[in-house]
Amino acid sequence: MTSLLLRNGTVIDTAPAPRVLGRADVLVEDGRIAAVGPGLVPPAGAEILDAAGRIVMPGFVDTHRHTWQTAIRATLPDSTLPAYLQRVLGELAPRYRPDDVYSGTLAGALECLDSGITTVVDWSHIMFSPDHTDADIAALRASGIRAVFGYCYGGGDDLAALAAETTRVRREYFDAPPGNVSMWMAALGPEIAGEERALAEWRLARDLDLPVTVHMGGHGAESAARGLAFLEDNGLIGHPAMYVHANFYTGDDFKKIAANGGTVSATPGVEAALGIGDPATGRSHAAGVPTGLGCDTVASGPGDMFGVMRAAYFLERARPGGAGTWFTTAEALRAATLGGAETAGLAGVTGSLTPGKQADLVVLRTDTLGMAAAHDPIAAVVLSAETRHVDTVLVGGRVLKRGGVLQGHDVPSLLDTLRGAAARITGE
Structure with missing residues (x-):
C-alpha cells in the first residue's frame, strides 16, 4: 500500500457544500482519500507533504x-x-x-x-x-x-x-x-x-x-x-x-x-x-x-x-x-x-474530499501578496487565486505538480513543438 499525508493545511471540502474545515490533514492510500481530519497518524513509510500555510482542496x-x-x-x-x-x-x-x-x-x-x-x-x-x-x-x-x-x-x-x-x-x-x-x-x-x-x-x-x-x-x-x-x-x-x-x-x-x-x-x-x-x-x-x-x-x-x-x-x-x-x-x-x-457523471469519483473517492487534490499557496491575509479561504480561491498559486496537484494520488513545477514532462520541448504547429496552422 502506498500512502501520502498532506499535513496541517487549511482544508476546504465541497460536499455537500463548500466549507472550511480548518487546519487538518488529508490521508491518501492507494490513490484514494482515506481520511480527513486533524492530527492523523500516517502509516509507516508514508510520504509527508507539509501543507502548513497552504489551502488543500479538491481539484477543479x-x-x-x-x-x-x-x-x-x-x-x-x-x-x-x-x-x-x-x-x-x-x-x-x-x-x-x-x-x-x-x-x-x-x-x-x-x-x-x-x-x-x-x-x-x-x-x-x-x-x-x-x-x-x-x-x-x-x-x-x-x-x-x-x-x-x-x-x-x-x-x-x-x-x-x-x-x-x-x-x-x-x-x-x-x-x-x-x-x-x-x-x-x-x-x-x-x-x-x-x-x-x-x-x-x-x-x-x-x-x-x-x-x-x-x-x-x-x-x-x-x-x-x-x-x-x-x-x-x-x-x-x-x-x-x-x-x-x-x-x-x-x-x-x-x-x-x-x-x-x-x-x-x-x-x-x-x-x-x-x-x-x-x-x-x-x-x-x-x-x-x-x-x-x-x-x-x-x-x-x-x-x-x-x-x-x-x-x-x-x-x-x-x-x-x-x-x-x-x-x-x-x-x-x-x-x-x-x-x-x-x-460529468463522476460525482462518485472526484469533486470532494469524501473518503473513498479518488485523491484528486490541489494545494494552493497563500504566501503571496495576492493571497496573504485572506479572511475567507473560499472567497480567496474564487476571487484572488491564480495559476501561480497552484503549488501541488494530485490525480488519483499521483503527484503531477510539485513545488509549482509539472512532473514527468519536457514542457520546454512541448512548447517548441506547439509554437511550430501554431505558426503553420495560422500562417503567421
Whole structure:
C-alpha cells in the first residue's frame, strides 16, 4: 500500500457544500482519500507533504473544453460565435495534422493540471481521421489528467462510417476498464447538425452505452425549444446527457432536463465574450439541474478555472434587481468542483474530499501578496487565486505538480513543438 499525508493545511471540502474545515490533514492510500481530519497518524513509510500555510482542496473539474485548440490561443478575442465557427472550425481546424492534435491536446491537458484542473471533459471535434482520434486519446493518457473523451466524428456525412468509427474507438480503447480516461459521445445534432445525423448519433450512443455531451440551448430560443422537442419526440430525452451552452432554456425546460437526469455545462466567460447569450449557471442550478463550469476555448477565453469562476460569479451577481445575489463564492466553487463532477457523471469519483473517492487534490499557496491575509479561504480561491498559486496537484494520488513545477514532462520541448504547429496552422 502506498500512502501520502498532506499535513496541517487549511482544508476546504465541497460536499455537500463548500466549507472550511480548518487546519487538518488529508490521508491518501492507494490513490484514494482515506481520511480527513486533524492530527492523523500516517502509516509507516508514508510520504509527508507539509501543507502548513497552504489551502488543500479538491481539484477543479472543467466540464467543457476543446483541448486541441491550445495552438490557436487568443486568435479570436472580441469576436462572435459565427466568426468563431468560420475561423476556427472552417479555416484552422482542417489544417491540423494528427501530430498537431497530439501536441495541442497534451499541452492543453498540462495547462489544466498546471492550473489545478484535475478532470476535463475534452469535447473533441477535430476527429478527421482515425489517426487524429488516436493522437487525442494518446495525449490525454500521457498527460495523467482524469478525462472524459468526448468523441465527435469528423470524417464527413456518411452515417455508416460514423457508426463504424465510433464503434471502433469504443471497442478498441474503452471496452476494458478505461483508467483515468473514459468516453462520451460528443454529438453535433440536433441543433448544429441536421436531424438525420442527430438520430444516428444519439441512437448509436444508446447502443454503445455512451452518455452524450451536446451543444444545445445556445442558438436562440426557437432552436432551443425545437431541439428539446426533437429529443422528446424521438424518445431520446431520457438518455444521459450534458447540455452545453443552455443559455436560452426556460425554467420549465430546466425542470424537464432535471427530471430526465440531464446536466448542464456553462462556460460563462466564452458565452459572454462571443455573445452566445446570458449564461445559465445560476438559473440551471436553481432549477435543480447539476451544473458545472467549463473553459470552452482558449481561442476566445481563459484556460484556467479561476477566471471562469470569477466570470460566473460576477455575471450572476450583476443580474438586474439583485436577482443573482444568492450566487455566492461558495456556489461558484461548488460549480467548479463537485458540481462539475456531477455534471460529468463522476460525482462518485472526484469533486470532494469524501473518503473513498479518488485523491484528486490541489494545494494552493497563500504566501503571496495576492493571497496573504485572506479572511475567507473560499472567497480567496474564487476571487484572488491564480495559476501561480497552484503549488501541488494530485490525480488519483499521483503527484503531477510539485513545488509549482509539472512532473514527468519536457514542457520546454512541448512548447517548441506547439509554437511550430501554431505558426503553420495560422500562417503567421
